[in-house]
Amino acid sequence: GNSVTQMEGPVTLSEEAFLTINCTYTATGYPSLFWYVQYPGEGLQLLLKATKADDKGSNKGFEATYRKETTSFHLEKGSVQVSDSAVYFCALKNIGNEKLTFGTGTRLTIIP
Amino acid sequence: GAVVSQHPSWVICKSGTSVKIECRSLDFQATTMFWYRQFPKQSLMLMATSNEGSKATYEQGVEKDKFLINHASLTLSTLTVTSAHPEDSSFYICSARRDRGTYEQYFGPGTRLTVT
Numbered sequence: 001g002n003s004v005t006q007m008e009g010p011v012t013l014s015e016e017a018f019l020t021i022n023c024t025y026t027a028t029g030y031p032s033l034f035w036y037v038q039y040p041g042e043g044l045q046l047l048l049k050a051t052k053a054d055d056k057g058s059n060k061g062f063e064a065t066y067r068k069e070t071t072s073f074h075l076e077k078g079s080v081q082v083s084d085s086a087v088y089f090c091a092l093k094n095i096g097n098e099k100l101t102f103g104t105g106t107r108l109t110i111i112p
Numbered sequence: 113g114a115v116v117s118q119h120p121s122w123v124i125c126k127s128g129t130s131v132k133i134e135c136r137s138l139d140f141q142a143t144t145m146f147w148y149r150q151f152p153k154q155s156l157m158l159m160a161t162s163n164e165g166s167k168a169t170y171e172q173g174v175e176k177d178k179f180l181i182n183h184a185s186l187t188l189s190t191l192t193v194t195s196a197h198p199e200d201s202s203f204y205i206c207s208a209r210r211d212r213g214t215y216e217q218y219f220g221p222g223t224r225l226t227v228t
Contacts, residue, residue: 004155036219043116043205043219044156089156098144098209100217102155 002027006090006103013080013110021075021106023064023090031092033057033066033073034100038087047075047088082110114140116208118220125196126228132192133223135206142208145189146217147181150203162189186211196227 007022025033032051036044048057053068062077073090090103115138125131135145143164148156160170160181168181178200180192189208193200203224207217 038219041221043221044207045219046216098146098161098217099158100146100156104153104155 002101004090004101004103007106009106011108015110015112016079019077019080021088023073025071025092027092029094031094034091035075036089080110082112085110114218116218116220118223122224124226127197128195130194132190135189135220137187137208141186141211143211144209146207147191148205198227201227
């Protein structure tokens with residue numbers, strides 16, 4: 001079956017630091033990969049996605065590249081801001097299936 | 113943007129009682145909605161897929177008589193936890209899949225249920 005393993009948190013960084021949150025997956029076929037972000041008191045929001053190998057998803061300065069050879073989809077940002085403090089979830093979905101499989105979430109705190 | 117609300121945001125109930133959680137898509141129609149459960153420090157686990165006008169589809173291991181789902185309109189799905197027990201205490205999250213465009217799922221903010 002499908003599974004997603006992501007970096008355990010919490011992660012605390014100083015403003016303008018470089019961010020990496022690791023995510024690896026196990027899936028049958030060729031899944032689509034997602035990063036969701038949950039800000040305090042709000043629902044999960046789609047941050048970025050990639051639907052095939054070597055695709056790079058990007059949004060709000062965040063990037064992640066679909067690496068089939070390493071079954072990874074690591075989230076990166078070159079310079080984080082306090083407003084990036086949130087919980088980040090890696091997820092996957094198989095083609096033709098609505099079901100999302102989530103990782104455990106990584107809480108990120110950015111200090112000024 | 114597409115907004116999904118949940119009500120209540122938190123609820124405390126006694127063992128043996130039932131509690132209803134509402135999930136609404138505020139500015140779009142959603143034939144399909146999803147209910148997830150999240151335990152502390154664990155991932156979201158899909159409980160069931162709710163389809164307007166038909167019976168919900170439950171994931172393996174989820175008791176359909178325990179977690180009643182009703183999707184009565186294109187903007188509202190409800191989850192009723194019947195005869196609640198302390199082990200049902202959890203964070204319940206819904207999402208609604210937009211009927212048009214990208215068919216993306218939009219998530220509600222979640223409901224914290226505590227059963228005493």
